[in-house]
Amino acid sequence: MRSIYQFAVLTIFTLLASCAGNSAPQEEVAEQSPPNFILLMGDDHGWDETGYNGHPHVQTPVLDEMSKLGLRMDNFRSGHPSCSPTRGSFITGRHPNRYGTFSPGFSIRPEEISVAQLLGQAGYTSAHFGKWHLGPVKSASPTNPGAMGFQEWLSHDNFFEIDPMLSRNGGAPQQFQGESSELMVEEAIRFIEKANKADQAFFVVIWYGSPHEPYSGLEEDLALYDNLPEAYTNDTVRLTSNTTGEQVKRPLREVLRERYAEITAMDRSIGVLRDFLKEKGLKDNTLLWYCGDNGTPRSAARTGMTLRGEKGDMYEGGIRVPSVMEWPARIKSGSISRVNSVTSDILPTLCEVTGQPVPERPLDGVSLLPMIDGTMEERPSPLFFWSFATNKVFGEDPQPYIEPQLQEGTLPLVKKMNGKFTRDFKNFQYPEVSATDTGGARTIIDNRYKLVLDEQPEPELFDMIEDRAETTNLADAHPEIVEKMQQQLYDWQQSVLKSLAGNDYH
Structure with a gap:
């Protein structure tokens, strides 16, 4: 049985959906459950590095298809030009400086109110998979995913590669065998199947370890980039050695081959997730949202760049990131928005969709539900970084x-x-x-x-x-x-x- 909270969410969602120009008739919506949410984020995946944004080499067929069938957000930005602060803005709807998450390695504060906590009040079951980077994920940490409202998590304190070490629900580190993006989606599918069997609306966050350096890829994905231009061999970049963990210099062509293989593997895992949702009849009523956490880093910001700057900069190359969203029950196919938006908008958007009040404290995000419904022409307030x-x-x-x-x-x-x-x-x-x-x-x-x-x-x-x-x-x-x-x-x-x-x- 659905909880009384989910019944309230269903009532509010029905009223909202009946007003949307591209939504189903009210009598059909009334039979639907509250929408599910799956939020995905790549690690160091900049705006340029997608096929749909015109990159000359990177192959992202799934994100490209989502950009055509769902909502493409051309002016979406990360809350900060680096990862931990952006993740804080994603979770809280607030700029990370409000709670001291100034740069990578700074934690969130336990008193912050998270989107997972708010959706929990609406009866959602929630899980986090992948990179956390807002504090340790161990059980004793006051800022682990559980402390921030996630009922289950399989996560890492920072980033991870193939065959990653992860912690399940704060337990001791365990090694998992396989390509890391595939592993995250496999875990998410298991969680969703369990929630669906229990007739519960779900909120799932997948924060990939890809394509953060050091790079590695499966042979099938590396082979896609065997023919990168030889000219890239003439340049070298500094990055981490997969063998020693220390900084090394390597030819750019080798580095990009591995980085692009990671992006393609991540993209493919999103396709596996989309196929699963379709197979289980969950796709129409699930909001699936992908974005990056900051711009492309220096070790890769050499090809396809149309924006100034890179990770760490306040120019667009540091903060503009890819963002695409699907929700077939609500979003008109082929939608494109050029309205300014940011990761801080996630919390107020999901709150409005579910009828939950936002926290009574300063927020820096705004609800993008009008953007989803195609009625938002301008942002009501500036963005700050x-x-x-x-x-x-x-x-x-x-x-x-x-x-x-x-x-x-x-x-x-x-x-x-x-x-x-x-x-x-x-x-x-x-x-x-x-x-x-x-x-x-x-x-x-x-x-x-x-x-x-x-x-x-x-x-x-x-x-x-x-x-x-x-x-x-x-x-x-x-x-x-x-x-x-x-x-x-x-x-x-x-x-x-x-x-x-x-x-x-x-």
Whole structure:
């Protein structure tokens, strides 16, 4: 039997669906269950690296098909130009600086309210599979997937490769044999089958370990890229050795062959998941959403690039990522949106779909349900991005927010760092707001213009409609726009600093 919460969700969903121009008639919708949600995210998968965005080499037939049959979001961005902060925005609907997830290796805070917790209140059963990177996944961690509302998880503290070490529900590390993207989908299918048998709506998050370096691929996928241009051999890049875990230099052509093989394997696993949903009669009423977590890294940002910058940058190459969504019961086939959107929008979107109230604290995302229904022409508020200047703000002896032993990771990965193959996390106390703690690279994007500020003396202003490659600085031509956007950005930063000081938890 469905819970009373799911009955309430069904009632609200029925009312919402009856108003949508492309939805089923009300008498048909009334017989449907609440929608299921599957959210997928690639690791370091930039906007350029899909077939549908015109990459000259990468083969992504499944994502390409989803872009044609579902909703293609051409101006979707990650919440930050690196992974841990973006994952925090995905989970909370809030900018990661509000809770101290400043960069990779910083954890989330236990007091944050997650989308999994909110959907749990609506009767959903939920699971996380893959990269977590918001704190250790061990059972003792106050920021593991279970603490953030996921009832089951098979996850890693950080990224992983073929034959990964993973933890099931916080248990001791176990090695799993197989291609990592395939393994994640196999686990997700088992969970979905169990939920479906129990007549429960499900919320599944798959955060792939691909295509993060170091790269590796199956022979069948590597063979697809045997004929990359020989010219790439003349260039070398630095990345992790799969053998030693240390940094090495390798020819770009070899590196790209392996990276693209990982992307294709990830794409194929999404196809396996889509086929399963169709076979089980779940596809129509399941929202399936894929995106990347930040732009393409330096080790691969050499081919197909049409955007300025790379992972870590506030330019579009650092924050614009692929995003496609399918939900046949609700989304019109062949939909394309150029409205600005971001990973922080995930929580408010799913809350509106299920009728759950959003948390009573500052959010940075907005609901994209009007985009799903084809009625959203502009974003109602700007997007903000900010790489926090941690060294300048916290000094040499910052006070930990969480007990350090609880922040120690247990799962080994290939890449060695600070002399070890596991990862520890940190989060700092920020006791008092200072109006001067607003340094670091930061950006505001409205429906036309983008302002980029850093330690450089002059701001940069770009027209994102006419110049999405960010080639022409218009700051001198439009000082009034610069002044207005600077003030908006500063005001937003003050709100973020108040959150960081813990004001939202009182």
